[in-house]
Amino acid sequence: MPERPREDSAAIRKALAVGLAASAYGVSYGALVVAAGLFALRVPFIVVVIAVAVVAALVRALF
Numbered sequence: 001m002p003e004r005p006r007e008d009s010a011a012i013r014k015a016l017a018v019g020l021a022a023s024a025y026g027v028s029y030g031a032l033v034v035a036a037g038l039f040a041l042r043v044p045f046i047v048v049v050i051a052v053a054v055v056a057a058l059v060r061a062l063f
Contacts, residue, residue, distance in 0.1 A: 015058045022054040 026047040033043045 011062055015062055018058060019055065022051065026050055 029050070030043045030047050033046070
């Protein structure tokens with residue numbers, strides 16, 4: 001498998017950093033929703049929707 005150019009590697013590292021930050025945001029959002037007393041089964045759905053939207057945006061930006 002050929003090596004990726006340095007620019008691609010940097011973009012992947014940045015995308016992973018954004019993904020980790022978005023994941024932390026999703027976890028904190030879920031904790032706040034549960035603490036607010038909202039229906040717990042909706043929380044994972046909302047977090048997944050947010051995560052999919054972020055990943056889709058990153059994929060479009062990178063490729």
